[in-house]
Amino acid sequence: MRNISDIIEQHLKRILQESPNGLVEIQRSELADMFQCVPSQINYVINTRFTIEKGYVVESKRGGGGYIRIRKAQITSKSRLQELLTEELIGSSITQGAAYAIIDRLHEEGIINSREAALMKTATSRTVLNLETPLRDRLRANLLKHMIASILIR
Structure with missing residues (x-):
């Protein structure tokens, strides 16, 4: 059985793949509610599985209306x-x-x-x-x- 981090990672990658603009924007608390975990678990997944070395760019805004935006870095040349x-x-x-x-x-x-x-x-x-x-x-x-x-x- 896969652990919750693997499940969250696969969910985000699937959404990212299906996105027409190659971008996913999520709210940490909503994702935590969806997977019935604490928001810090979402932070862990994003900080360890969506790094620039792995080809992702992550932006975040904290506070009311905050979000986490993940996009796959494009190789131009x-x-x-x-x-x-x-x-x-x-x-x-x-x-x-x-x-x-x-x-x-x-x-x-x-x-x-x-x-x-x-x-x-x-x-x-x-x-x-x-x-x-x-x-x-x-x-x-x-x-x-x-x-x-x-x-x-x-």
Whole structure:
């Protein structure tokens, strides 16, 4: 049986997919009522499952009439994608979880295949990069940037 976070995530993704403008706007309290959970559960799902690394842009407005707006980030060109990934998302250091989210997004977008995704995950895993954390995260960022550059050139 799936947990409530998985169910909420799938619900939001389905609404997003069916949306003609690629956008979903929800109210946290209404969604919490729908799934009979606390609003913080909705926050958790949005903060962990709808991140920029995973290809989503989230905006929110708190207070009366507040909302959460989620949209799928569009890839306009390979050069813009490379710039976004290497400069804005990866930077000089990246955790394994964030790296895997980027790799999964590249796979979902059809930019890399399953085998390439598996190889990239292996090369950037903490078991392969068996170093102290700050150095490991810097090396992972450097490897990931160069792999993405090589892929986007083809």
